[in-house]
Amino acid sequence: MSWVYLLIAGIAEIGSVISLKQAKGFTKWLPSIACLFFGSLSFYFLSLALKVLPIGPAYAIWTGIGTVGSVIVGMMFFHESKDIKRIVLIICILIGTVGVKITSGL
Numbered sequence: 649m650s651w652v653y654l655l656i657a658g659i660a661e662i663g664s665v666i667s668l669k670q671a672k673g674f675t676k677w678l679p680s681i682a683c684l685f686f687g688s689l690s691f692y693f694l695s696l697a698l699k700v701l702p703i704g705p706a707y708a709i710w711t712g713i714g715t716v717g718s719v720i721v722g723m724m725f726f727h728e729s730k731d732i733k734r735i736v737l738i739i740c741i742l743i744g745t746v747g748v749k750i751t752s753g754l
Contacts, residue, residue, distance in 0.1 A: 650700040657693035658713025660686045665718045669726070690714075705752035712745030 663686035670679035690710075697706055719738055722728040 650697045653693045654697040654701065654706055654709055655713070657690045657697060658710050658717065660690035660693060661710065661714035662717035662721060664690055665714065666721055702752060705748050708745055708748040712741055716741055716745075 664683050667679045667683035667686055670676065671683050672679075674680045674683075694706070694710055697710075716738055719728070719734075723730050
């Protein structure tokens with residue numbers, strides 16, 4: 649179940665970052681509230697996952713989900729760059745995140 653908690657935490661992290669962008673420096677109240685909600689949700693589920701999982705792999709996977717997910721959402725909805733160098737570097741993050749998981753023995 650801890651891996652499910654970690655996945656939920658990573659997805660909530662994406663919601664928090666996207667809401668933060670929309671909040672425009674916390675000047676828009678609805679996205680600001682969404683950012684705080686998703687951020688709290690993310691930390692809550694991360695804390696549940698960390699009851700069982702070691703901090704190193706869990707943190708790497710949580711940040712990997714948040715980073716890659718946020719970049720993909722940025723490309724899809726905010727017209728951010730989709731050049732090949734950026735995509736290759738995102739793949740490197742994915743490989744590193746999976747590598748940490750594999751070498752952790754979990």
